[in-house]
Structures are given as structure tokens and as C-alpha cells.
Amino acid sequence: MLLCDIGNTSYHFLKEELHFKESVTQFDPVTIKEQVFYICVNPKIKNVLKDLPNWIDLCEYLDMAKYYETMGVDRIVASEAVEDGIIIDAGSAVTVDIVKKSVFEGGFIYPGIKAMNQTYKNISSALDYSFNFECDLDIMPKNSQDAISYGYLKTLYSEVMSHNMDIILTGGDAKEFAKIFPDAKIDESLIFKGMKKIMKKADLC
Amino acid sequence: MLLCDIGNTSYHFLKEELHFKESVTQFDPVTIKEQVFYICVNPKIKNVLKDLPNWIDLCEYLDMAKYYETMGVDRIVASEAVEDGIIIDAGSAVTVDIVKKSVFEGGFIYPGIKAMNQTYKNISSALDYSFNFECDLDIMPKNSQDAISYGYLKTLYSEVMSHNMDIILTGGDAKEFAKIFPDAKIDESLIFKGMKKIMKKADLC
Numbered sequence: 307m308l309l310c311d312i313g314n315t316s317y318h319f320l321k322e323e324l325h326f327k328e329s330v331t332q333f334d335p336v337t338i339k340e341q342v343f344y345i346c347v348n349p350k351i352k353n354v355l356k357d358l359p360n361w362i363d364l365c366e367y368l369d370m371a372k373y374y375e376t377m378g379v380d381r382i383v384a385s386e387a388v389e390d391g392i393i394i395d396a397g398s399a400v401t402v403d404i405v406k407k408s409v410f411e412g413g414f415i416y417p418g419i420k421a422m423n424q425t426y427k428n429i430s431s432a433l434d435y436s437f438n439f440e441c442d443l444d445i446m447p448k449n450s451q452d453a454i455s456y457g458y459l460k461t462l463y464s465e466v467m468s469h470n471m472d473i474i475l476t477g478g479d480a481k482e483f484a485k486i487f488p489d490a491k492i493d494e495s496l497i498f499k500g501m502k503k504i505m506k507k508a509d510l511c
Numbered sequence: 512m513l514l515c516d517i518g519n520t521s522y523h524f525l526k527e528e529l530h531f532k533e534s535v536t537q538f539d540p541v542t543i544k545e546q547v548f549y550i551c552v553n554p555k556i557k558n559v560l561k562d563l564p565n566w567i568d569l570c571e572y573l574d575m576a577k578y579y580e581t582m583g584v585d586r587i588v589a590s591e592a593v594e595d596g597i598i599i600d601a602g603s604a605v606t607v608d609i610v611k612k613s614v615f616e617g618g619f620i621y622p623g624i625k626a627m628n629q630t631y632k633n634i635s636s637a638l639d640y641s642f643n644f645e646c647d648l649d650i651m652p653k654n655s656q657d658a659i660s661y662g663y664l665k666t667l668y669s670e671v672m673s674h675n676m677d678i679i680l681t682g683g684d685a686k687e688f689a690k691i692f693p694d695a696k697i698d699e700s701l702i703f704k705g706m707k708k709i710m711k712k713a714d715l716c
Binding site: 398413 | 635662669694
């Protein structure tokens, strides 16, 4: 049995304790013959998978009354894995969700590193820098690279910290963001924990 | 005599009390015969203007020791106009600069409305919404439009408010941002005030 979390850029698999990733553009899901329990935010791939009987979509087993209709299934599943905390899932987008006493309290969406880098570059070639995650966020910047790094990171930091909750970091860029949230707990298996919880509730494992 | 603030999208003129704008792609600066004192962040246009003797670049009259080398001249000039406050200049980019006792303390750069809208859209077609400036920033969102609006606006708000200073709003989108900074002072002539101050110091008027 496999678990799989499908995003906009990759298939993220879990087989027992082993994590591995495949590219959304190159991987063919037909090549997998065993049973796969998955969640998928990518509409094109979702459409392909619905015809493969060994790929089982966990979105059918969610208690949607606790969430909102257009909310990404990855955010829902991560929220299911947490009792109390603010979850930062740093991927193509950075989603920030609050859970209190196992109840989803709402959340917001912020651009991921790559998307935001492109944004600054598109505004002006003078802003074409990579982000400096070592930038001192206690000091107002006096150079261009730190001015965009602070603009991207400190704004997010100020908002997240204002909630005064335990922070759980997950997603492909969790380690980068851990540099600005040093007290956060990194949990790269958060989505898989949520998936297992949903499968247990639904008697699927 | 004319004053002109040239950005990435438009020429913003001041003639006595009258403001008017011309598009960067369509306006030909040669058509103006009178003396124009200008600042320009657009390298292509800067290159054209240097050959026009009636267009006088104010960047040569700035005290650059107070700022940093790659800082946009529009930010410098706006900072010159303020004694104490946090300046939000909302255009293609949103620049946020702090001035205390007429000394520039640093600043950061955040994407403007159009650029950030495009960013969310590029991440996923599911995030292709315009921003809701009426969104209640005291409540964690439970719908997609508010989730990106909060992500764009509340993060900026939390950071700006953490400085606990008077807020001065300027730039083409000042009125939109005034909805989330209701106590801010809108000053659409801030750059021109800074330009006049520099001209006075340099005995140009």
C-alpha cells in the first residue's frame, strides 16, 4: 500500500517509512500496480486518476462540513493531523491554517518562494534577486536583496507570530522557512499523518 | 515649469496645482518644450531623457550618503518629504520606508496589486480572484478570495502596524490601501513635495 500527496509540481509518495517524489510532468501513474490512497490538488491529474481503480481518492472520505468548499484538499488533510497550532505548508503556495481544539479556524494563502521571486523580477529587473533567508528581520533593510527578502518574509512572519500559537512547518520548502521560524516544529509527514487519520476513521486501514 | 515622476508604467506630471499622467509606452518626452524637473526609475526612459536638455534629472542633487546605492530614486525623494513616519508608496511595487527625525531608517519592497494578482493566478487557476479590500482582516478567512486577500493584505498590515508610527500613503493605489489602513494620511503629492524640497536645497527654484 502506498500513500500519495499530489501537488502542482510533484507526486509525493510514502511507502512504509520511505518518502519519494516524482515529477507531475514526467511520472505516469499507470505504472503503479499496487493500491494507492491519494489526495490531489491538480485537476488534470485528478481527472486521469479517476479511471485507475487502484488509485483511491481520499477526498471522498473527508468531513467537508468542517471546512469550506473550494479549500485545497492538502490544507484540509494537514489540518486533520493537528489538534492545536498554526500550520505553514510551504510549497508552490504557502498556506497558513489555524486549528484550535481540532477545529479549523480559517487560513490564508501566500505565494511560494519560486512564484514570489518571479513576481519581483517581473516588476523590475532591478529586483531580480534570490531571497536571503539569513536576512536579519529585526532591522529595516538598506540594500535591495534584503528589501525584497524582508518584504516577502517579515510580512509573513509578523502575521504568523501575531497569533501566538505553536507553529508546524511542512511542505517542500519547510527547511528554508525554518530559518525565519526557528521555534517551529518541522513535520514533513504531516499530510501523511492526516491521511492515515482519515483512513482510520473510514476503516480503510 | 513642470515636475515629473516617472515610474514603470506612467509619467506623473505636476504643473502648478494640476496633476496629469501619460503612459510610459505611448508618451514622447520630446513633445514637451518647457523645463521639466524629473525623477525616473525606468532605465530605458532615463536613457532617452539624458539627451533632452530641457529635462533635468533631480537624482544628481540627492544626498546619497543618507540612502543606499541601488535604492529607487522615488523612494529617496518620498523619504525626503517626511520628517517622521512610515511611507507606503503603492504602485507597481509597494515600497514601505521608515523615516525618523528626517533620517531614513530602511525600508522594504512588496509586490503591487497587479503583480500579486498575477502571482496567485500563476500558482493555480483556482486562485484567480481579484483582491477583496473590504475583507475583514480580524477574522481568519474561510473562502478562497478572502484567503488570498488576507494573504496579500494582512501580512503587510501586521508588519506595518508593528512599527507603531504615523502612516503616509501615496502612489496610484493609495486609495485602495487606505481601506486597510484607515488611519493613514493619503498624500498623492508626496513625491512632488520631496522634489520641491530638493530643488530648494539645490537653489533650482
